Amino acid sequence: MEDLYSSQPQQPIPTPTPSPAPQIGGGSNSKMVWTIILAVLLLAAVGFAGWQWYTGSKKNQEISDLQASNTQLQSQVSTLEQQVESDQGGAAAAPSDTDKILAAVDAYTRAPIAANGKVFKYTVAENNGTFAKVNVEVEGDQGYTLALKKIDNAWTVVVSSKDSPTQADLDAYGVPAGYITVS
Numbered sequence: 587m588e589d590l591y592s593s594q595p596q597q598p599i600p601t602p603t604p605s606p607a608p609q610i611g612g613g614s615n616s617k618m619v620w621t622i623i624l625a626v627l628l629l630a631a632v633g634f635a636g637w638q639w640y641t642g643s644k645k646n647q648e649i650s651d652l653q654a655s656n657t658q659l660q661s662q663v664s665t666l667e668q669q670v671e672s673d674q675g676g677a678a679a680a681p682s683d684t685d686k687i688l689a690a691v692d693a694y695t696r697a698p699i700a701a702n703g704k705v706f707k708y709t710v711a712e713n714n715g716t717f718a719k720v721n722v723e724v725e726g727d728q729g730y731t732l733a734l735k736k737i738d739n740a741w742t743v744v745v746s747s748k749d750s751p752t753q754a755d756l757d758a759y760g761v762p763a764g765y766i767t768v769s
Contacts, residue, residue, distance in 0.1 A: 683741075684710055687718045690741040691732055695722055712765065719765045733765045 681689070691708050695701055705725040712719040718734040718741065733745040733756070744759040745751045750769045 683713060683715070683718075683736075687713065687720060687734055687741045690734060690743060691720050691722065694732065694743040694746075714762070717760075717762055717765060731766055733759070733761045735759055735761070 687710055688708055692706070695706050695708075704727065707723040707725075709721045709723075710718060711721050711731075716736050718736075720732045720734065721729060722732060723729040731747040732743050734741045735744045736742075745755055745761055745766055747766050749755075751766055753768045756763075756766060756768060
């Protein structure tokens with residue numbers, strides 16, 4: 587143990603001396619570095635602002651183009667709707683005289699309760715514009731003939747052969763001779 591504690595004189599441990607701190611703002615080199623850094627930051631900011639303006643104006647142009655395209659498409663849709671309407675004969679094509687006659691006959695033949703479940707077939711035999719003669723076929727039953735008269739642009743059944751009309755019945759409505767066989 588003696589070796590550990592020798593009697594040699596101890597030497598003082600030298601203390602390190604601090605080195606001078608670098609000076610940032612001290613010399614002309616540091617001013618130039620700061621100027622360059624500031625110039626680079628300024629250029630970056632100007633570049634960023636320019637890029638934002640460029641993309642914004644590009645988007646504005648796209649919006650204008652889309653609005654113009656939308657207007658053009660709406661015009662095309664309107665034109666197509668008008669063409670479809672005119673192809674269909676206007677907003678609602680007026681029914682022909684034959685359609686009106688058949689609608690009146692259908693309403694007349696289906697009005698009685700006894701007509702429920704029966705199948706009818708109609709044939710316009712004559713139409714002179716004022717009077718019409720329609721033959722009615724009834725599936726499983728005897729057919730008959732109807733005389734219709736046009737009154738205020740509407741067709742109305744005035745005489746039916748089922749009712750065994752007389753000549754006086756036909757004359758009361760002015761039905762032309764031969765439209766319905768009289769008894």
